[in-house]
Amino acid sequence: MDPLTSLPAWQALERHSAQVKPLHLRDLFATDPGRAQRFSLEAEGILLDYSKNRITSETVGLLTELAQASNLPGAIEAMFRGDRINITEKRPVLHTALRAPKGSSVMVDGVNVVDGVHEVLDQMSAFANRVRSGEWRGFTGKRIRNVVNIGIGGSDLGPVMAYEALRHYSQRDLILRFVSNVDGTDFAEAIQDLNPEETLFIVASKTFGTLETMTNARSARAWALALLGDEKAVASHFVAVSTHAGRVAEFGIDTANMFGFWDWVGGRYSMDSAIGLSTMIAVGPDNFRAMLAGFHAMDEHFRTAPFHQNLPVLMALLTIWYNNFFEAQALAVLPYDQYLKRFPAYLQQLTMESNGKYVTLSGERANWETSPVYWGEPGTNGQHSFYQMIHQGTKLIPCDFIGFVNSLNPHGPHHDILIANLFAQAEALAFGKTAAEVRAEGNEEWLVPHRVFEGNRPSNMLLADRLTPEMLGKLVALYEHNVFVQGVIWQVDSFDQWGVELGKVLAVRIQPELTGDSQLQHDSSTNALIERYRQARSAG
Ligand code: G6Q
Numbered sequence: 001m002d003p004l005t006s007l008p009a010w011q012a013l014e015r016h017s018a019q020v021k022p023l024h025l026r027d028l029f030a031t032d033p034g035r036a037q038r039f040s041l042e043a044e045g046i047l048l049d050y051s052k053n054r055i056t057s058e059t060v061g062l063l064t065e066l067a068q069a070s071n072l073p074g075a076i077e078a079m080f081r082g083d084r085i086n087i088t089e090k091r092p093v094l095h096t097a098l099r100a101p102k103g104s105s106v107m108v109d110g111v112n113v114v115d116g117v118h119e120v121l122d123q124m125s126a127f128a129n130r131v132r133s134g135e136w137r138g139f140t141g142k143r144i145r146n147v148v149n150i151g152i153g154g155s156d157l158g159p160v161m162a163y164e165a166l167r168h169y170s171q172r173d174l175i176l177r178f179v180s181n182v183d184g185t186d187f188a189e190a191i192q193d194l195n196p197e198e199t200l201f202i203v204a205s206k207t208f209g210t211l212e213t214m215t216n217a218r219s220a221r222a223w224a225l226a227l228l229g230d231e232k233a234v235a236s237h238f239v240a241v242s243t244h245a246g247r248v249a250e251f252g253i254d255t256a257n258m259f260g261f262w263d264w265v266g267g268r269y270s271m272d273s274a275i276g277l278s279t280m281i282a283v284g285p286d287n288f289r290a291m292l293a294g295f296h297a298m299d300e301h302f303r304t305a306p307f308h309q310n311l312p313v314l315m316a317l318l319t320i321w322y323n324n325f326f327e328a329q330a331l332a333v334l335p336y337d338q339y340l341k342r343f344p345a346y347l348q349q350l351t352m353e354s355n356g357k358y359v360t361l362s363g364e365r366a367n368w369e370t371s372p373v374y375w376g377e378p379g380t381n382g383q384h385s386f387y388q389m390i391h392q393g394t395k396l397i398p399c400d401f402i403g404f405v406n407s408l409n410p411h412g413p414h415h416d417i418l419i420a421n422l423f424a425q426a427e428a429l430a431f432g433k434t435a436a437e438v439r440a441e442g443n444e445e446w447l448v449p450h451r452v453f454e455g456n457r458p459s460n461m462l463l464a465d466r467l468t469p470e471m472l473g474k475l476v477a478l479y480e481h482n483v484f485v486q487g488v489i490w491q492v493d494s495f496d497q498w499g500v501e502l503g504k505v506l507a508v509r510i511q512p513e514l515t516g517d518s519q520l521q522h523d524s525s526t527n528a529l530i531e532r533y534r535q536a537r538s539a540g
Contacts, residue, residue, distance in 0.1 A: 001362050004491055009066040016062055017325035020054055024456050025430040028056070043311050044297050044474050049461040052430040053318055053398075054326070063317035064307040066489065072313070075488040080303060082108045082264070086495035087361060093495050094262075095269035095480065099295040099473070108264060116262070120274050121292075124259055125285035127239070128277070131200065132171055132284060139233035142197045146175045148190055149278040150220060151204030152212045153349065154267025155241070156180040158476075159204065161346035162271055162279040162291070165339050165472050168408040170282040178278075179220075182212040187219050196224040196237065203240045204275050206267055208247035211504070217251065241274045266495050268349050269480060272473070287469040294473025302481040312478050315460060316485030318398070322458065323372050328396045332386075333376035335402040336422040339467055343402075344376030347479055354483045354494040361491050370490045376400075380421045391429060391453055399459040401426055402475070406466040422461075429457035 004010055029035055029051075039051035039060075078085050082092040097106040100114045107113070130136040134143040149159050160178040163170070170176070177190040191199070201220045205213045217238075224237050231252070239257040240248040248258045259274035271279070272292055280288040298312070307313045322328035331351075333344045355371035376382065379401075390397045403422045407415040432455020438448050462478075464471050487494030513520060513530055514537075520527040 001360070001491060003364075004070075004366070004368055004489065007066065007069045009062060009069040013059075013062050013066060013321075013325055016058060017321075020056060020059060021326070023054065023056075025052060025054065025458075026432075026455060028054075029431075041309055041311065041314065043305065043309070044294075044301050045464055045471065046311060046474060046478070047461075047463040048311055048314065049463070050314060050318060052426055053321075053458045053460070054456065055318070055321065059321065060308055060314075060317075063321060064313075066320070067307050067313060067317060067485070070489045070491075072307070072485060072488050075484075076303060079484065080106075080299075082106055082113075086266070086493060088493050088496045088498065091495070092264040093266065093269070094264040095266065095272070096296075096299045098265065098270075098272045099292040099299065099477075101296065113262065113264070116260075117273075120260055121285075121289070124274055124277055124280050125288075127257075127259075128280045128285055128288075131281050132174070136200075137236065138197045138199070139228050139230065139236040140197045142195075144200045145173065145198040146177065146194045147200050147202065147278055147281050148177045148179060148194075148220070149202045149204055150179045150213055150216045151202075151241075151275070152180040152210060153353075154270050155204040155206065155210075155213065155275055157268070157342070157346045157349050158271025159276060159278045161342040162276065162472065163282050164342045165467065166279065166283045166287065166291070166469055167339060168467075169284075169287045169469060171284065174282065176278060176282050179216050180212065182215050184219070187216050191220070191223060196227045199224065199237060201238045202278055203238060203242075203248075203251070203253065204277070205241070206243050206261070206263075206265075206270070206275075208240065208242040208244040208251070211507075214251075221252070239277070241277055268353055269495075271476070283469065291469040291473040294468075294470035294475075295477045296473075297470075298474045298477035298481070302477070312481030313485050315400070315478070316482045316489070318458075318460065319372065319482070319486055320489055322396065322398045323369050326396055327369075328372060328398055330373040330375065330395065330397050332382075332390060332397055332399045333374060333402070334379050334382055334399055334425075335376070336379040336418055337402065337404055337467055338378055339408070340402065341378050343475075344374070346476075347374050347376075350479060351483050351486075353497050353500070355487050355490060355492055356499065357490075357492040359492070361493055366490065366492070368490065370492055371486070379425070380418065383421065383425065387425065390457060396457070399426075399429065399457070400462065401459055402462045404464055404466050404471075408467060426459045426461055428453060429455065429459055431455045432457075 036051045040049045079093050080096055082094050084090050084092050086093050092108055097113050098117055102118050104114050105112045131144050136144055156178055163176050179187050179190045203217045234252045235254050238253050240253045241259045242248050243261055245255050249255050259277055261273040265273050272295055302312050333347055335343050351374040352371050357370055358366055360366050401422055403419055432453035435448050435452050438451045443451055514533055520530055
């Protein structure tokens with residue numbers, strides 16, 4: 001594989017970026033009345049207006065050439081086909097098979113995995129219906145009122161994001177809670193007002209060996225059994241989502257109450273597998289399947305649309321444009337919809353765990369930047385906190401704005417106010433306010449520099465009709481594939497996460513040292529911290 005920076009397409013982009021950097025969006029719009037139309041794309045019910053980016057038509061052409069030179073078409077086919085593209089874990093990457101329609105075919109080791117996917121979906125649907133209807137009873141015969149998902153990382157962030165996003169569609173007499181942190185506070189607060197007789201725990205863990213999840217699951221079992229008083233109660237109050245039947249059985253959960261998935265589903269790509277069981281219980285099988293249909297529609301768009309009309313490809317290329325040619329270090333995701341309040345947190349894992357890597361597929365150090373820092377908050381809240389830096393800070397921070405034409409909760413003027421703010425922020429970022437405009441408002445001269453907005457801050461605007469389950473699926477798939485394209489171009493394995501291992505190993509070593517009196521053999525800082533903790537704890 002040629003180093004990225006040696007590709008002629010890359011070098012052409014370097015030269016081109018030097019020409020584009022001095023251009024201002026104010027002038028690009030003023031000289032081109034058709035700009036908004038030219039740089040807008042509508043597909044799968046999503047409008048992407050990318051005209052407020054610091055690009056020209058040549059930029060888009062060169063970026064798509066880079067995608068071709070990086071063999072993106074081949075990489076897309078390899079993923080959908082089930083090639084072992086997660087090379088460091090020697091696994092296929094087939095989250096797209098999780099939403100493939102019944103009857104379609106994706107072969108792994110001679111087996112059509114789509115059949116298995118639909119078997120599990122049917123099993124999940126039957127179970128979800130039993131919980132939702134009250135047919136599934138707790139050990140003492142009471143109806144289940146509370147569902148607590150215990151999982152972390154990919155086994156938490158997707159489910160909690162989807163639950164919040166689709167709350168409007170949820171069965172309101174069921175309480176959903178999510179426990180992830182090993183901090184006992186997370187568990188204690190989740191169950192403090194719950195009755196174990198009416199509580200179902202979903203232990204969601206691909207490996208069923210994750211320290212945090214197993215610690216929380218054991219606490220949940222102890223809490224439930226302390227009140228229910230009989231080991232047999234576990235069968236009525238615990239189900240598992242895992243790939244590891246042996247460990248599930250060892251924990252005491254009947255494997256008849258286990259929902260399986262496969263090692264070709266990465267944790268952060270697993271919300272539409274059985275890991276989404278809590279989502280399905282909350283919103284029902286029909287809404288869950290509508291969400292899957294949305295994922296699939298975006299998969300098909302990604303797979304078939306030409307690059308210059310391809311939503312995930314264009315968004316990824318624009319990220320590369322700023323990340324690699326404008327030295328942008330971050331990207332803000334700003335949903336103007338309260339239901340998407342956990343979407344930025346979900347994307348943090350999807351993007352940064354996938355592409356936050358300095359080693360390329362060939363094992364060399366990348367001499368180019370990889371993943372930017374993704375973060376965000378729902379609008380308008382973010383406007384009253386960190387937007388200051390986006391407007392007037394020293395860093396260039398491209399933004400993805402997300403909005404919906406129709407609110408799921410239309411209350412008086414709220415939605416128009418919300419959307420006015422959404423459009424206004426993108427406008428203010430792009431066009432800013434000149435010194436002449438500030439002076440014309442009658443400001444004193446010394447205040448002028450403080451009140452000037454340079455503008456030329458780029459943003460994408462994603463606009464859809466309303467936040468339905470199907471639309472959520474499309475949005476998530478849009479970002480999944482966006483991340484994939486970035487990873488292909490940066491030549492990293494977007495599907496492993498070796499960088500999370502070392503801290504886990506060290507924690508296992510430190511834990512007994514916190515309570516023991518063994519000789520400490522760390523650096524002086526770590527030794528002193530452990531000593532300090534030991535002394536303070538023993539002093540009570
Ligand atoms: C995601 C990661 C990671 C994983 C968690 C939970 O891609 O692999 O976030 O999802 O560590 O793992 P388990 O599901 O195995 O408990």
